[in-house]
Structure formats: C-alpha cells, structure tokens
Amino acid sequence: xxxxxxxxxxxxxxxxxxxxxxxxxxxxxxxxxxxxxxxxxxxxxxxxxxxxxxxxxxxxxxxxxxxxxxxxxxxxxxxxxxxxxxxxxxxxxxxxxxxxxxxxxxxxx
Amino acid sequence: xxxxxxxxxxxxxxxxxxxxxxxxxxxxxxxxxxxxxxxxxxxxxxxxxxxxxxxxxxxxxxxxxxxxxxxxxxxxxxxxxxxxxxxxxxxxxxxxxxxxxxxxxxxxxxxxxxxxxxxxxxxxxxxxxxxxxxxxxxxxxxxxxxxxxxxxxxxxxxxxxxxxxxxxxxxxxxxxxxxxxxxxxxxxxxxxxxxxxxxxxxxxxxxxxxxxxxxxxxxxxxxxxxxxxxxxxxxxxxxxxxxxxxxxxxxxxxxxxxxxxxxxxxxxxxxxxxxxxxxxxxxxxxxxxxxxxxxxxxxxxxxxxxx
Ligand code: FES
Ligand SMILES: [Fe+2]
Numbered sequence: 001x002x003x004x005x006x007x008x009x010x011x012x013x014x015x016x017x018x019x020x021x022x023x024x025x026x027x028x029x030x031x032x033x034x035x036x037x038x039x040x041x042x043x044x045x046x047x048x049x050x051x052x053x054x055x056x057x058x059x060x061x062x063x064x065x066x067x068x069x070x071x072x073x074x075x076x077x078x079x080x081x082x083x084x085x086x087x088x089x090x091x092x093x094x095x096x097x098x099x100x101x102x103x104x105x106x107x108x109x
Numbered sequence: 110x111x112x113x114x115x116x117x118x119x120x121x122x123x124x125x126x127x128x129x130x131x132x133x134x135x136x137x138x139x140x141x142x143x144x145x146x147x148x149x150x151x152x153x154x155x156x157x158x159x160x161x162x163x164x165x166x167x168x169x170x171x172x173x174x175x176x177x178x179x180x181x182x183x184x185x186x187x188x189x190x191x192x193x194x195x196x197x198x199x200x201x202x203x204x205x206x207x208x209x210x211x212x213x214x215x216x217x218x219x220x221x222x223x224x225x226x227x228x229x230x231x232x233x234x235x236x237x238x239x240x241x242x243x244x245x246x247x248x249x250x251x252x253x254x255x256x257x258x259x260x261x262x263x264x265x266x267x268x269x270x271x272x273x274x275x276x277x278x279x280x281x282x283x284x285x286x287x288x289x290x291x292x293x294x295x296x297x298x299x300x301x302x303x304x305x306x307x308x309x310x311x312x313x314x315x316x317x318x319x320x321x322x323x324x325x326x327x328x329x330x331x332x333x334x335x336x337x338x339x340x341x342x343x344x345x346x347x348x349x350x351x352x353x354x355x356x357x358x359x360x361x362x363x364x365x366x367x368x369x370x371x372x373x374x375x376x377x378x379x380x381x382x383x384x385x386x387x388x389x390x391x392x393x394x395x396x397x398x399x400x401x402x403x404x405x406x407x408x409x410x411x412x413x414x415x416x
Contacts, residue, residue: 041125041347043125060170060369064171
C-alpha cells in the first residue's frame with residue numbers, strides 16, 4: 001500500500017499518511033497535534049486546513065465549513081481528505097463565530 | 110406548572126450520507142428502522158418506545174438538527190399550548206399531519222437561541238419493539254449494538270438563554286432542574302424537565318445561534334455504558350469523551366460522533382426531579398467538574414465542536 005508524506009508548513013511537523021487514510025487520522029495515530037481534532041466526520045469544521053501542494057480525494061464535508069469555492073482553493077477538512085500524492089498543508093485559523101454582542105448571556109469560556 | 114407537554118417525542122438529524130448514518134444509528138446505537146418516506150428520510154425508534162419513531166434522519170449537505178418535537182397529552186392541550194405560544198408572541202408554523210409519516214399535525218416554532226421545536230399530540234402507536242404488551246418478556250432478542258433503550262434528551266448551544274427559559278418554563282410548563290451560573294449570576298446553562306427525568310432538553314450559552322451539541326439515548330446500566338465504549342472501539346467510531354460521570358445531573362455517560370460529525374451520547378443513571386425540587390446550581394468557575402465529574406477539567410472539544 002502506498003504511503004504519502006504530509007508536511008504541515010505552519011508547525012513544521014511532518015507525518016506519514018497511508019493510502020485511503022484521512023490526513024487527520026494519520027496525524028492522530030502518530031500522536032501528533034498539529035491540526036485541531038473535532039468530530040472526525042466532516043461536520044464541525046474544526047480540522048480545517050489549506051492544501052498548498054499535492055493531490056487528494058475528498059469525502060463528504062459540511063457545505064458550511066467547506067463551501068465549494070473554498071474547496072477549490074484547497075481549503076478542506078483534514079478528517080475528510082485522502083492523499084493521492086505527498087501533501088504540503090497549512091493550518092487555517094478557526095473563524096470566531098459571527099458574534100452577536102447584544103445577547104443577554106455570556107459564553108462559558 | 111405542567112401544561113400538557115409530556116415528553117421528548119422525536120428529533121430530526123441532518124446527515125451527510127444516509128447509508129453511513131443508518132448503519133451507525135442501527136448497527137451501533139441499536140435503533141430500529143421503522144420507515145422511509147418519499148423525501149428519502151429514514152425513521153428510527155429505540156426498542157422501549159411505544160410510538161412508531163423518535164429519530165428521523167435527513168440527508169443534507171450540512172449536518173445538525175432540524176428540530177426536536179415534544180409529544181403533548183391530547184389535541185385540547187395542543188390547541189391551548191398553540192394559543193399560549195401565539196399570545197406570548199411566538200410565531201408558530203403549522204406542519205400538516207402526515208408531513209412526517211404516521212404523525213399528526215405539528216405546531217412548530219423557533220426559540221431565540223435559534224432552535225426549532227415542535228409540539229404534536231398524535232403519532233402511530235406501534236408498542237414496544239419485540240415485546241408483547243401482555244406478559245411482556247424483560248427485553249427483546251435481536252437488538253443490535255448498544256441496544257439503546259430510548260431517545261432521552263438533546264442539548265443545544267445558542268444565545269438568549271433567558272428568553273428561551275421564559276418560553277419553556279412560563280409557556281410550555283417545563284421546570285428548571287439544574288443550571289450553571291457565572292459569577293455575576295447570569296445563567297449560562299439550563300437543564301429543563303417536564304418529567305421526573307433530570308432533563309428533557311438542555312441549553313448552553315454560545316454566541317452562534319442554532320447549534321446542535323448532542324442527541325442522547327438512555328441505557329440501563331453502567332455496564333451497558335462500558336459495553337457501548339467497547340463497541341465504539343470495535344467499530345473505530347469517533348469518540349469524544351468517556352466513559353465518565355457528569356456533575357450536572359450525575360449521569361454516567363460516553364460521547365461519540367455519528368459519521369457526519371453530529372455528537373451522540375449514551376448514558377445511564379442521573380438524578381430525578383419533582384415539581385417541588387428547587388434548581389440545582391453549578392458555578393461556572395467549576396464547570397470542569399460540573400461537566401466531567403472525574404477529570405474536573407473540560408475538554409475544549411465539548412464546548413466548541415458542534416454541528
Ligand atoms: S474534525 Fe470535524 S470536520 Fe474534521
Ligand atoms: Fe446529555
């Protein structure tokens with residue numbers, strides 16, 4: 001089975017990803033933490049990355065967190081991409097939820 | 110004061126891939142598929158529930174929760190509650206009978222946290238799955254996976270908790286069983302009940318509206334929760350945290366994710382509530398212990414990973 005190198009340019013980490021394995025799963029299996037882990041199902045947007053170089057296949061992802069135009073630019077969810085070549089990725093800062101300041105209760109953190 | 114809202118009746122969950130989702134909710138959770146409709150939605154129930162379905166899955170390109178429905182005692186109560194909602198200034202939408210198969214008319218409304226709820230009085234009574242209503246055996250054979258006993262509650266994240274409280278408590282007749290207060294005395298979490306359970310629905314403050322934290326299913330014993338954890342490993346299912354105990358409600362729990370990233374919980378135990386019980390308060394400063402009683406620290410994921 002083929003294996004690919006994933007290089008995270010933001011953190012300088014690199015790790016091996018097996019063919020058919022998601023980038024996030026490969027990272028987690030090696031005990032690395034260079035991409036945030038959320039639901040692992042393409043639903044929460046926590047693991048968003050930008051792929052700078054390399055080819056990959058995509059599983060189903062929430063359109064809210066990975067809209068088609070962003071995917072076109074390589075902005076994808078690490079839990080739902082499967083490398084076809086070596087990849088260079090970078091972290092995408094989590095967008096703060098569009099905050100409505102007029103709310104009457106406070107966040108828990 | 111009780112106004113005729115009886116219990117959680119159903120939840121409609123959006124999933125990215127129906128095949129994967131049905132496998133998860135049936136093979137792993139142990140729900141039973143009871144129907145499908147021409148919109149492609151899949152209807153499921155847990156074995157001890159008497160009505161035809163409690164979970165509806167809908168394929169969509171964004172996971173999350175469409176709505177949660179509560180069953181009310183009868184049509185008269187439904188009419189009164191509908192009137193009370195309108196009088197209170199809540200906009201209600203009529204969902205005709207049979208929009209969900211074998212379910213009567215539903216009164217739908219959205220609360221200020223951005224979540225949609227429904228009330229309904231009628232749903233096809235199919236009885237408990239796999240056991241007779243006369244001289245029933247202890248449990249049915251042939252259940253899969255975790256053998257979930259019932260859909261129990263849901264937790265939602267959103268703003269405007271005080272306004273949501275007013276609707277649930279003052280209009281719908283829920284009780285506040287537990288709360289989390291910040292140092293200024295602002296309620297940042299509210300666990301509401303309309304039964305003897307410690308919660309039938311809960312809300313935690315979050316700036317973004319309409320977020321879904323989890324749908325929860327009841328198991329009988331701690332042993333069953335551990336067995337659920339085993340199954341999560343055996344199936345390489347995405348785990349969040351557990352098995353552990355909550356401070357809030359004192360339930361014993363494990364959290365995991367469905368294949369679309371919606372969080373599920375299975376739990377057992379937990380406190381009980383009568384209408385004369387005063388609310389239990391947890392301090393926001395001790396939120397770690399309130400949520401995860403053993404670790405006494407929060408995992409960031411619990412507060413931020415939502416669909
Ligand atoms: S971890 Fe939730 S979308 Fe990847
Ligand atoms: Fe829960």
